Amino acid sequence: MSGVSQIRIRPALSGDVAAIVAMLADDALGRGRERIEDPLPSSYFNAFEAVERDRNIRLVVAEDGEGAVVGCLQLCILPGLSSQGASRGLIEDVRVASHCRSRGIGEQLVQWAVGESRAKGCKVVELLTHHTRVDAQRFYERLGFARSHVGMTVRF
């Protein structure tokens, strides 16, 4: 593939929270859910600390050659009894900065998460993608994911 960005995937730091939230908000569904203010609402930083405390959760960012944050992904490794006690990987909050799309950054993030899940002994990696995100579904199918489940949600 031409035009693939060279990125570095590293654990997110508290200094990355603003860049991550900006990417979460720069999205048709995220726009109405986030609050971009200066300073950011403290709830984001509290959540970041909760993520950091949880050894089964890894929030990572993709950094470009200049050190700018251009993508993010959260991976949860969830122990459970089913499938002979194998853990499950759950991928959440995958975003790529809008000016950096179609350069393989999302693919590298997801491949990282799948590899990490495998290394941790998971037998399955799962994710939910909104039914309107048809492009995302094609993207994940290209990476080996099947549309095997219905994702159901209740919001408060």
Place this chain on the structure above:
Amino acid sequence: MSGVSQIRIRPALSGDVAAIVAMLADDALGRGRERIEDPLPSSYFNAFEAVERDRNIRLVVAEDGEGAVVGCLQLCILPGLSSQGASRGLIEDVRVASHCRSRGIGEQLVQWAVGESRAKGCKVVELLTHHTRVDAQRFYERLGFARSHVGMTVRF
């Protein structure tokens, strides 16, 4: 509703692992994935310990009036930055013993998980259900869940 079973929902103990695995295996999809042996493969007990160690995961069982385990559910409360740093509830491995179905046990388990998620500040509760489990999808819709997402998986 007539015929609703009175159950008690309590944290699963290591002594419940065999009953839980029996329910996981007594299922069209679970049958090929589990190993019912005596003694059970140690991987199940290792997984149980990993679940117990994770403060964000709660594996519960439903106990009937005689103290028999007749259902189970795993709830993960997952911190994350999206939705202004609100946690998400993830419901997994919901099972009801086959001889106890249609008595409201699954409903009580799921309502417990939704209430617990709400109490922990979650703004959304989510779950994946296999696309062939049409009855399950109807069941969750009745409890207020929407078929909002596509659940995608990759298995190793």
